[in-house]
Amino acid sequence: MKRSAAPFRLDIVPLPRLQAAIAGAGALAMLAVALALSAHVPSGWPMLGLVPLAAVAAWRLGRPRDRCLRWDGQGWHLHQWPEQGAKSMGVSHAALDALAPVQLALVFDLGDWVLLRASRPNARLPIYLPLTRATQASSWGAMRAVLYGGRKKPD
Structure with missing residues (x-):
């Protein structure tokens, strides 16, 4: 299972x-x-x-846009915050409920810092997402488990 x-x-x-x-x-x-x-x-x-x-x-x-990356248990979804300040106020916005599936690829993994490449099926250019352990402390372990969980080990 x-x-x-x-x-x-x-x-x-x-x-x-x-x-x-x-x-x-x-x-x-x-x-x-x-x-x-x-x-x-x-x-x-x-x-x-x-x-x-x-x-x-x-x-x-060089400043990343305010975005939200969600793992729903089956796949990754990337949403852009529709208005300034909504993220900091904890506002749940309807746009976060819309489907925005992406394929994630790990570009760099430096231990406490990772760079992810998110590709949407209909987009021409990927979106790069820099993440650090300091800013994502509560979900860092879960994120790494999902990123590495489906990878095959080299022979």
């Missing part, structure tokens, strides 16, 4: 350190482009002014 984990919910929350790393990578990428351009084109040095803009853009794009 196959048993599955009990239903649970994970709230996807911002991770400031990860967001800062993404902003730093964006700034460094723009700096590399600006320096390469100014090395080949002497009048390209004003491109250096775009480095702070790239950092700000990467900071804003």
